Amino acid sequence: MTCEEIRRLCHEAHDGELPGGLPEPARAHIASCASCRELSDDLEALTKALRALSRVPLPPDALDAVWRETIHAERSGLSGLARPWRLAAAAVLATALSTGTLYYVLAPAPPPQPSAVELARASAQAEMVLGYTARALAATRNATADRVLASKVSPAVRGTSTTHPSRRP
Numbered sequence: 001m002t003c004e005e006i007r008r009l010c011h012e013a014h015d016g017e018l019p020g021g022l023p024e025p026a027r028a029h030i031a032s033c034a035s036c037r038e039l040s041d042d043l044e045a046l047t048k049a050l051r052a053l054s055r056v057p058l059p060p061d062a063l064d065a066v067w068r069e070t071i072h073a074e075r076s077g078l079s080g081l082a083r084p085w086r087l088a089a090a091a092v093l094a095t096a097l098s099t100g101t102l103y104y105v106l107a108p109a110p111p112p113q114p115s116a117v118e119l120a121r122a123s124a125q126a127e128m129v130l131g132y133t134a135r136a137l138a139a140t141r142n143a144t145a146d147r148v149l150a151s152k153v154s155p156a157v158r159g160t161s162t163t164h165p166s167r168r169p
C-alpha cells in the first residue's frame with residue numbers, strides 16, 4: 001500500500017468509516033513508516049482534543065447559530081422538535097463532524113484533486129466547527145499545546161528543562 005492510501009485510510013478510520021478499524025496491512029505500514037505514523041498520531045491527538053472539548057459548556061448563542069445554519073435549514077418536515085432536542089441535535093452534529101475533515105482542510109498538503117464539492121463541503125464544515133468551538137478551544141488550547149510539546153519536543157530543546165546543565169564556564 002502506498003503512503004497516500006494509508007493516509008486516506010487513517011482519515012476514514014478517524015471519521016468512523018471503518019467499522020473494523022484499520023486493516024492489518026495498514027497497521028503494519030504505519031508501524032514501519034515514520035511519516036504515516038506521525039499522521040496517525042496527530043489524528044489521534046486531534047481526536048482526543050476534540051473529544052475533550054465536548055465537556056466544556058458551549059455558549060448558547062453559538063449553539064443557536066449552528067442550529068440556525070444547519071439543522072433548521074433542512075428541518076422542513078421536523079417541526080415538532082422540542083428545544084432540548086434541538087440543542088442535543090446541534091451538539092451531536094458538531095461532535096459528529098469528522099476530525100478527519102477538519103484535518104483535511106488544515107493539513108498543509110491535501111490529497112490530490114478533491115472535487116470542488118468536497119472542498120466546499122469540507123471548508124464549510126471546518127468553518128462551522130472552528131466557529132462553534134472557538135471559545136471552548138481557547139480554554140483547552142494551552143493544555144493541548146503543552147501535551148503535544150511534551151510528547152514531541154525534548155525539554156532541552158524547549159528550554160524548559162528543570163535540570164539545567166551548568167551554564168557556568
Ligand SMILES: [Zn+2]
Binds near residue numbers: 006033034035037
Ligand atoms: Zn507511509
